Amino acid sequence: MDANEDQLHRLAQDVGQSCGMDITCTKDCQVLSDQLKTFDNRYPVSVSTLRRFFGLVENQGKFSKTTLNTLARFCGHMSFDGWLLQEESAPSPQRTVLPPRASARPAVQTHVSSESKSDEALKDQMRQFLKDHANPDHFRLNAKQFNAFKDSWFELYRRGTFNMELWGEFKNLPHIHRFVVEQFTPLDFMSSFGIPMMEEYLAIAETLEQKLFGRGVIASGMVARGKPWSQIVPYLSPIQDLSPSIHPLVQARQLGITLLMHSEVDTPKEEQERVRELCLRGLREDVQIWPQWSHQSCYFAFNLTDWAALAQDLEVVEACKENIARFQSTQDLYSRDERIDSVVDLRMMWNAMLLGDFTTARRLFNALEWTTFHTMETRALNIWYQAARAYFVPEESELAVAEFYHAGVLTGYQGFVKRISIDLMGPIYADKA
Incomplete structure (x- = not known):
């Protein structure tokens, strides 16, 4: 069908907004292709077609009416003609229409990338977040708010320009202090500012789960830095049984570090086997142990597998592999x-x-x-x-x-x-x- 470059670019932006992500690589196209099949399996769109459509490779042909209809329906319209009619009569004031190019269109972005913001702009965004969510009784983030904050926080980590003055403002609000440390744990920085961040978190920890989490992250940083086990052991809490009331991630980290310790230190064989059995039971019986919400991600295997690899415990490694494979076979495409x-x-x-x-x-x-x-x-x-x-x-x-x-x-x-x-x-x- 003869659709001009400007129309195709605007439709690509709408598709990106509908699927909730920027389409910038082949894997994005694979995920979107799966989403389109789930949306209406009568009209699949191949990965190669999506790569051409989003300008990842040069497009030397036209797109079929079937493809354009499928993409328009994914955005909530009856057909491409219906989408086009609405576009021409009431174009979105929020969208920037880029001029057409002779070959491939640029990869479509549906939001302003955090990478394009200055350090000061990122800090201003963080301070606005604090202002908007200062009341703990009303602290509820929707997916868009969470993803925007996550991208900005990861960008601060990437730049290595973490501002301790700004962090002091976060610490003034305990509910946001806990939220940031738990959701965006400074795992890359446990030889620098991550240490005081986790120690400060541990100081305000109230529940057993929070205390196990804080100690586990500090212990993992000490292992990463090559500290002796005599210094690490005080942060390890013996887990006697797997608890459905404590996050599987928290228990996996504690058990994984302990598993590694037993592989490197002369410890009682009975204790070694007890820890291994808890690891294997958590991997094989996770669905029975933890509540339904915890199975949206394979938390236990995801966080145990590195430690099992370092311990070179092949039985636990095999069980991690099987657990992750089971999770991937049932994973909801929309939550990927x-x-x-x-x-x-x-x-x-x-x-x-x-x-x-x-x-x-x-x-x-x-x-x-x-x-x-x-x-x-x-x-x-x-x-x-x-x-x-x-x-x-x-x-x-x-x-x-x-x-x-x-x-x-x-x-x-x-x-x-x-x-x-x-x-x-x-x-x-x-x-x-």
């Missing part, structure tokens, strides 16, 4: 997050490597788009990624090794660097030879 998907793929890649399945590991590695996202632990995860890159891309191994050690210096996580390079990669390279 590209950043979380990438982290899960990285962890599943390492599970496959440790279990000797290098075909699967290589496939997962090749599918990773590692430079396209930011989370609260991007820098630490980069240590894992670069170690795998040095193995899977031999022609880039020298650069990958340099990036690996640089990530260790950037985070201060020499404990992770040593364990991954010697304990994990050493045997893998030895077997390859």
